[in-house]
Amino acid sequence: MKYICKKIITLIMTLFLVSVAAFLAFQVIPGDVVTSILGTEATPEMEEALREELGLNDPPVERYLNWVSGVLKGDLGVSYRYSKNMNERMPVAELIGDKLPVTLWLAAYSLILIIVISIPLGVLWARSKNHYLDAALNVISQTAMAVPAFFLGILVTYLFGIILKCFTPGGYVSYREDFAGFMHYLLFPAISIAIPKIAMTARFLRNSMLTEIRSDYVRTAYSKGCTDRRVMYTHVLRNALMPVVTFLGMIIAETIAGSIVVEQVFGLPGVGRLLISSISTRDFPVVEILVLYITSVVIIVYALIDILYRMIDPRISSK
Amino acid sequence: MKKKNTQKKKKWNNYLVVGLVMTGITLAIAIIGAFWTPYEATAMSASIKFAAPSLTHWFGTDNFGRDILSRVMEGVETTVVISILVVAASAIVGVLVGALTGYFGGLMDEIMMRITDAVNGFPSILLALVILSVLGSGVEKLILALAIAFCPSYIRIVRSEFIKYRDADFIARARLMGVGWVRILFVHILPNIFSTFLVSIVIGFNNAILAESGMSFLGIGVQPPAASLGKMLSDAQGYLSSAPWYALAPGLAIVWIVLGFSLLGEGIRRRNQ
Numbered sequence: 001m002k003y004i005c006k007k008i009i010t011l012i013m014t015l016f017l018v019s020v021a022a023f024l025a026f027q028v029i030p031g032d033v034v035t036s037i038l039g040t041e042a043t044p045e046m047e048e049a050l051r052e053e054l055g056l057n058d059p060p061v062e063r064y065l066n067w068v069s070g071v072l073k074g075d076l077g078v079s080y081r082y083s084k085n086m087n088e089r090m091p092v093a094e095l096i097g098d099k100l101p102v103t104l105w106l107a108a109y110s111l112i113l114i115i116v117i118s119i120p121l122g123v124l125w126a127r128s129k130n131h132y133l134d135a136a137l138n139v140i141s142q143t144a145m146a147v148p149a150f151f152l153g154i155l156v157t158y159l160f161g162i163i164l165k166c167f168t169p170g171g172y173v174s175y176r177e178d179f180a181g182f183m184h185y186l187l188f189p190a191i192s193i194a195i196p197k198i199a200m201t202a203r204f205l206r207n208s209m210l211t212e213i214r215s216d217y218v219r220t221a222y223s224k225g226c227t228d229r230r231v232m233y234t235h236v237l238r239n240a241l242m243p244v245v246t247f248l249g250m251i252i253a254e255t256i257a258g259s260i261v262v263e264q265v266f267g268l269p270g271v272g273r274l275l276i277s278s279i280s281t282r283d284f285p286v287v288e289i290l291v292l293y294i295t296s297v298v299i300i301v302y303a304l305i306d307i308l309y310r311m312i313d314p315r316i317s318s319k
Numbered sequence: 320m321k322k323k324n325t326q327k328k329k330k331w332n333n334y335l336v337v338g339l340v341m342t343g344i345t346l347a348i349a350i351i352g353a354f355w356t357p358y359e360a361t362a363m364s365a366s367i368k369f370a371a372p373s374l375t376h377w378f379g380t381d382n383f384g385r386d387i388l389s390r391v392m393e394g395v396e397t398t399v400v401i402s403i404l405v406v407a408a409s410a411i412v413g414v415l416v417g418a419l420t421g422y423f424g425g426l427m428d429e430i431m432m433r434i435t436d437a438v439n440g441f442p443s444i445l446l447a448l449v450i451l452s453v454l455g456s457g458v459e460k461l462i463l464a465l466a467i468a469f470c471p472s473y474i475r476i477v478r479s480e481f482i483k484y485r486d487a488d489f490i491a492r493a494r495l496m497g498v499g500w501v502r503i504l505f506v507h508i509l510p511n512i513f514s515t516f517l518v519s520i521v522i523g524f525n526n527a528i529l530a531e532s533g534m535s536f537l538g539i540g541v542q543p544p545a546a547s548l549g550k551m552l553s554d555a556q557g558y559l560s561s562a563p564w565y566a567l568a569p570g571l572a573i574v575w576i577v578l579g580f581s582l583l584g585e586g587i588r589r590r591n592q
Contacts, residue, residue, distance in 0.1 A: 014436075025453050142585075146578035148529050150536045150549075151570035154556055162560050169559070257442030261533050265556065276537050279452035291449050298442075 004307060011303050015296060019071075022291045023064050026284040037080055054080075071292070081283040092289050096271065101175060103270035106259045109183075109190035110197070111252060118198045119244075122205030123237060126213075137202075144199035149258045153192040153265035160188055170267045189266040193258045197251050204247050209240040242313055249305035253298045335586025341579030349399040352392035360393040361385065361544050369562045378568035381551075382558060391568045393546040395576065401462055401541075402527035408466035410520055413473020418504045420474070421481030428478075435471035443468040444530045451539055461540050465530055469523060476519050480512040514591050521584035525577055532573050548573050 037050065051057055058066070070077060074093065082090035125137050147155075161169040167188055173181035212218065213236055221231045260272030271290060278286040358376075363383040370380040378387035420428040438446065443465075450464035481504075484490055493507050534540035535549030543550060548569040555566035 017433075022449075025449065142582065143574070143578060146574050146581055148532060148573055148577070150533065151552060151566075151573060154552060154559065154566050154570065157556075158559055158563055158566070162563075253442050257445045260445070260448075261537065264537060264553075275448070276539070279448060280456075280539065282452070287449070287452055294445060 003310065007303055007307060011299060014299055018295045018299070019068055019292055020064070022288050022295070023067060026288055027060060054078075067288075071289070076289050077285040079278075079283055079286050081278070081281050081286075092286050095274065095286060096289065096293070098176075099269055099271050099274050102268055103256075103259055103263070103272060105175070105183075106186055106189055106193070106263070106268065106270060107252070107255050109186055110193040110255050110259070113190055113194040114197045114201055114251060114255075115248070117194070118201035119205060119241075121198065122202040122209065122244075123232070125202060125206040126209035126240075127232065141199035141203050145196050145203075147196055148261075149192055149196065150261045150265050152195055153189065153262050156188050156192045157265070172267055172269065185266075186268075189259075189262045189268060192265070193255055193262050197255065197258075201244065201247065201251060205240060205244050208243050209236055212236045212240045215239075242309070245309055245312070246305060249302055252301050256294060256297060330590065332586055332589050334582045334589060338579055338581075338583030338586045341575060342583050345395065345399065345576045345579055348392055349396040352396035356386075356389035356392050358386035358389045360389045360546050369558070369565075371562075372564050379562065379564040381562075381565055382554065387551075387565060387568050390546040390551060391548065391572050394548040394551060394569060395572055397541055397545060397547050398528055398531055398573075398576065401458065401465075401531050402524050404462050405465040405469060405527045405531075406520060406523045408462070409469035410473050410516075410523065412466070412470050413477050414509070414516075416470075417474045417477025418481050418509070421478035422485055422500070422504055422508070424482075431474065432478075435474050438468075438471040443526060444533050447530055447534065448537075448539070451534070456539050456542065458541055458545075461531065461534060465527055465534075468530070469526065473519065473523070476516065477512065480515055481508055484508045484511060514587070518584050518588045518591070521580055521587060525580045525584065528573065528576055528580070 056063075067077065076092040076096070078089035078091055079095055080089075082095055084090045084094070121137075125134070128134050128137070157169045160166040167185055171185065173185050175182040218231060218235060221235050226235070259270065260275060262268075263270040263272040264276065271293075274286065275290045275294075278284075278290070363385055364380075368380065368382060370376050372379045376386050376388065378391065381387055381390070416431065420431045446468040447461075447464040450467055451460060454460040454464060485508075490503060490507060493503055498507070531540055532547070532549035532552075535547040536553045538550070538553065541547035541550060551569040552566055552573075555562070555569065558565055
């Protein structure tokens with residue numbers, strides 16, 4: 001319990017630091033935001049009015065406090081680029097709102113694929129007595145780990161979309177209109193994200209199991225008369241999965257990063273595409289919020305994994 | 320004594336051999352690509368748009384009639400040069416900062432560790448994206464952004480190795496003999512961590528190449544008309560049904576390079592054990 005409290009305090013501290021960094025980073029950029037929005041032909045009065053509207057005249061500390069208190073209250077600020085009803089600035093919250101579920105579903109989908117496929121595969125691999133199977137899995141996994149997600153996305157599009165016609169490339173279906181169609185379309189980007197991670201996780205689990213098999217408790221279990229199957233599943237696998245839990249935390253962070261690129265390949269209107277387009281149009285309020293959001297997810301996932309790890313392995317907390 | 324030990328260890332393994340061969344071929348292509356390509360990489364020709372792979376154009380031509388083989392060779396060169404610079408910059412900073420914080424400890428160490436903790440595990444492509452959005456695009460900025468994104472992991476590795484040796488007997492003796500700290504850090508400790516560090520440098524190449532091609536794919540890395548494998552892939556995506564070979568060559572080139580480096584890293588790691 002004490003540990004969890006400590007963890008939450010560090011979590012808040014880190015989030016605070018990240019928010020300062022995300023805010024500061026975009027204050028030091030060269031070039032005036034106002035000129036970049038209005039163009040060079042704007043009059044000084046127009047520039048001044050816009051500066052006042054965006055709160056750019058306030059001192060940095062005050063602007064930071066305004067921004068953070070806004071974010072905490074759910075007011076994420078307004079976009080520099082997108083407008084709403086022609087003359088109003090688009091609130092960032094609205095801009096992100098309908099894109100967030102796409103990215104979250106994609107990440108969740110990939111993660112489920114990774115867990116469901118890599119764990120049986122890793123067990124099978126560790127148990128394979130066949131030298132050739134072992135070597136084949138080795139070659140396949142090494143190669144799969146070397147394929148970048150965007151190239152895999154292109155290969156998947158070509159194979160499943162153009163040759164096998166399992167889906168229409170670029171034919172994204174909104175989750176609001178047709179959820180089943182949305183999930184069907186999402187399967188292919190999810191596969192592209194998952195394959196390299198499946199290779200990594202299966203490999204990791206296999207190595208972890210092979211280390212565990214050499215331990216004393218395995219010999220004891222065998223000498224007690226446990227069957228091979230029982231030793232594998234209730235003794236070795238349980239212990240071998242421990243480090244895999246931490247490893248999966250890293251995989252989750254990578255999956256989120258991977259979805260940014262893969263969204264681009266499959267034309268998914270998710271947070272990643274918004275991030276890329278906001279970066280190229282220098283729409284900093286949007287970038288700030290997305291950075292803050294993605295970092296928070298990563299940090300919180302790590303903290304949860306840490307806590308989970310202590311819960312399933314009592315040896316760590318007793319140390 | 321030391322020599323005997325290395326002789327006893329198994330010097331070669333399959334990973335190392337295959338990795339060295341693949342990486343060697345990559346580097347050869349990069350060097351050749353810097354001086355000679357079968358065709359001018361930016362030479363356009365409307366009459367041979369989307370030519371399928373043939374004897375004259377081994378990997379076909381692209382939407383501007385440019386020879387894909389020549390562009391891949393140049394792209395490999397760009398990617399390799401960028402990743403060498405990125406890895407060199409971040410490894411040097413990593414050694415300097417990691418050595419100082421690991422050896423001396425104290426407040427600086429605490430602060431650095433909190434920062435690297437926050438950054439580490441954070442996907443490096445995302446971090447580089449953010450840095451790049453602040454700096455603006457361009458090759459030299461891409462290199463800087465990736466170098467900054469990769470620094471923390473090197474700092475951590477070097478630091479933990481220096482902590483291991485900080486209190487070793489031979490260091491204590493060197494200190495007693497009056498050896499200065501600069502010499503202790505870089506002459507007495509640094510050579511000992513070399514073999515461990517080498518693995519992370521090779522893995523660093525891997526990550527740098529994936530990150531660079533990813534950023535170029537997203538259009539915020541290497542800018543056209545310069546050839547880059549990532550950018551070629553994103554262009555090729557639009558012509559997937561009419562000219563599938565366009566995507567194949569740059570994609571396979573990335574896989575080849577990354578696979579070579581990762582096998583090399585694995586090979587060195589196994590040799591160290």
